[in-house]
Amino acid sequence: MQRRHAQEYRSLARYMVKQARMLKQMGLAAKAGALVERALAYHRLGWSLQGREPALQPVPVRVRSRR
Secondary structure, three states, X not given: OHHHHHHHHHHXXXXXXXXXXXXXXXXXXXXXXXXXHHHHHHHHHHHHHHOOOHHHOOOOOOOOOOO
């Protein structure tokens, strides 16, 4: 049950980010930023509810930028 809730929170966060992109394209950057902040909170909540299954946790990836 807890795993299903975690997946729902993460999918809701993805949907909210898509909505924020549309808002930004419409010129509503402030509302888009607020929506993304809430989406990040849902994303973190989903991962915290997931539990201790190491295969499902995000893996940090090293990113390099060229100057």
